[in-house]
Every structure is written in structure tokens, then in C-alpha cells.
Amino acid sequence: MPVNPEYEGRQYPPTAPYSVGREKLREFAAAVGSTHPAHHDVAVARGAGYPDVVAPPTFAVVVAQRAEAQYIEDAAAGIDFSRVVHADERFTHHRPIVAGDELVTVLHVDSLRERAGITMVSTRCEIFAADADGNPGEPVSTVRSTLAVRGEDA
Amino acid sequence: MSAPVLADLEVGQEIGTREVVLDRARLVRYAGASGDFNPIHWNERFATEVGLPGVIAHGMLSMGVAAPLVEEWAGDPGAVVDYQTRFARPVPVPDPGTATLTVTGVVGALDPEAGTARIDLTVALEGVKVLAKTQAVVRLS
Numbered sequence: 001m002p003v004n005p006e007y008e009g010r011q012y013p014p015t016a017p018y019s020v021g022r023e024k025l026r027e028f029a030a031a032v033g034s035t036h037p038a039h040h041d042v043a044v045a046r047g048a049g050y051p052d053v054v055a056p057p058t059f060a061v062v063v064a065q066r067a068e069a070q071y072i073e074d075a076a077a078g079i080d081f082s083r084v085v086h087a088d089e090r091f092t093h094h095r096p097i098v099a100g101d102e103l104v105t106v107l108h109v110d111s112l113r114e115r116a117g118i119t120m121v122s123t124r125c126e127i128f129a130a131d132a133d134g135n136p137g138e139p140v141s142t143v144r145s146t147l148a149v150r151g152e153d154a
Numbered sequence: 155m156s157a158p159v160l161a162d163l164e165v166g167q168e169i170g171t172r173e174v175v176l177d178r179a180r181l182v183r184y185a186g187a188s189g190d191f192n193p194i195h196w197n198e199r200f201a202t203e204v205g206l207p208g209v210i211a212h213g214m215l216s217m218g219v220a221a222p223l224v225e226e227w228a229g230d231p232g233a234v235v236d237y238q239t240r241f242a243r244p245v246p247v248p249d250p251g252t253a254t255l256t257v258t259g260v261v262g263a264l265d266p267e268a269g270t271a272r273i274d275l276t277v278a279l280e281g282v283k284v285l286a287k288t289q290a291v292v293r294l295s
Contacts (some may be wrong), residue, residue, distance in 0.1 A: 032218030
């Protein structure tokens with residue numbers, strides 16, 4: 001099934017909160033080789049003015065991909081994951097993600113562009129700190145991602 | 155190392171270079187840490203069945219391992235306010251064996267008004283770029 005063009009422009013409701021754990025940030029930092037102590041040592045992070053250990057710049061992908069799953073795993077969207085290549089990724093941090101954050105994400109399907117049998121699927125995750133009611137509050141990060149989906153003939 | 159000062163930087167100045175060695179264990183570790191369990195990153199049979207030369211690294215791992223060069227140069231991981239890349243070529247990771255990425259950063263642009271420097275990163279495997287337009291915007295004092 002080809003990529004369903006009707007999803008272009010779609011905006012999803014905010015996700016359930018993602019709780020950013022201190023050990024998760026340490027684990028992710030170790031996996032990408034981010035050895036700066038602000039990722040690992042609470043005292044160093046606080047000394048640098050952060051409330052807790054700081055996420056590496058690409059950690060937001062962990063939060064974003066959970067939101068993106070709402071779209072990608074929707075069979076009606078027509079995204080065959082065996083035909084998908086990751087084309088690009090961009091993180092814009094309005095402030096660093098830190099341990100203790102409760103993050104809610106609003107997923108947008110920004111554009112679906114087809115050319116030569118390949119559909120470029122561009123999504124945007126707006127990640128917010130949850131307010132007291134669990135709704136989107138302070139903007140934290142914007143994650144833009146493009147997948148290239150090969151058609152049946154490509 | 156003291157933090158770089160925006161006014162002292164020049165476009166074209168190199169910020170450093172480092173090598174990152176990837177093996178299958180590293181891919182499995184990243185899969186677990188990131189939650190990206192796509193089998194093309196750990197299962198040779200699956201990877202070849204979908205037409206790849208073999209297991210390849212997560213694009214997000216190649217992007218992720220390039221960031222520490224910038225973080226350490228800046229002296230503050232939270233100073234990286236924007237970070238983007240395009241995934242140009244897959245990074246096959248043999249077993250047994252390793253794939254070594256070479257990461258190099260240069261000052262690409264300076265914006266004194268915004269108080270930021272753009273670092274342009276080159277991420278290459280055996281001299282061939284695997285990422286394109288890899289840019290980190292860093293807030294400096």
C-alpha cells in the first residue's frame with residue numbers, strides 16, 4: 001500500500017507524559033560516548049546551573065520516536081517499514097532536557113512529497129514540559145525527521 | 155579546557171577531530187539505550203534479506219557519536235541549541251570487526267547577535283562522508 005496522502009497536515013493530540021530518568025540519560029550518554037560529566041554527575045550539572053543531569057543533544061529522539069509511532073505504526077498511513085530509510089533529523093532545543101522532566105509531545109505530519117517513486121515523509125514533534133494538569137506547557141524541543149519510503153516499483 | 159569565547163573564533167577554525175570505533179556490541183547497546191530495535195541494526199539475516207550489505211549502524215548513532223566533540227569543545231552539553239544532519243550513506247558494521255568513524259569539526263558560521271557559533275561536522279568512514287550537512291549551533295558567551 002502506498003503512503004496515504006490524507007495524513008499530510010495531521011496533528012495528533014499530546015502524548016502521555018514521558019518521564020526523563022537520571023539513569024536513562026546516563027545510559028543514553030554512555031551509548032553515544034557523551035562523557036561530559038554534566039550528563040552523569042548531578043553535582044556537576046547543578047554547578048553548571050541545571051536542576052539535574054543534562055540529556056545529550058540527540059536524546060530527544062527517544063521521546064520523539066514514541067510520538068512518531070502513533071503515525072508510523074498506523075496501518076492506514078501506509079508506511080511499510082521494510083521500505084523506509086531515515087533521510088534526515090534535526091533537533092532544536094528551546095532549553096536542555098534534564099532528568100526529572102515530564103515531557104508531552106505533539107506530533108505533526110508536516111509534508112508528504114512523492115518523487116520518482118519515493119515518498120519523503122516529514123514529521124515534527126513539538127516536545128513540551130507537562131504542566132500540572134499533564135497538558136503541554138513550556139516548549140522544550142522541536143524534533144524534525146524525514147523518512148524516505150520506497151514505493152513498490154522503486 | 156576553558157570555554158571558547160565567541161569573539162575569539164574565526165570561520166574555518168578547526169575545533170578538533172576524533173575517531174569512534176563501532177562494533178556490533180556498540181549497536182546493540184545503542185538499540186537498548188534508544189529503544190530503536192530495528193533488526194537491520196543487529197540481525198545479519200534480516201539485513202541482507204531487505205537488500206543491505208549486512209548489519210548497518212543506526213543513522214542516529216552516527217549522529218549521536220559526533221556530538222560529544224562539540225559538547226566538550228563548548229564545555230557545556232546544554233549549549234548545543236540546534237543539531238541537524240542528513241543520512242548520506244549507510245555504515246556497515248562487520249562481525250567480526252569494526253567500523254571506524256572519523257569526526258572533524260570546524261567553525262562554519264558566527265552570529266554575534268544571537269550569541270551562537272555554527273559548527274560544521276564531517277563524519278566519514280574510510281574517507282567517505284556518511285553524514286551530510288551536519289551542523290551544530292552552539293550558544294557561547
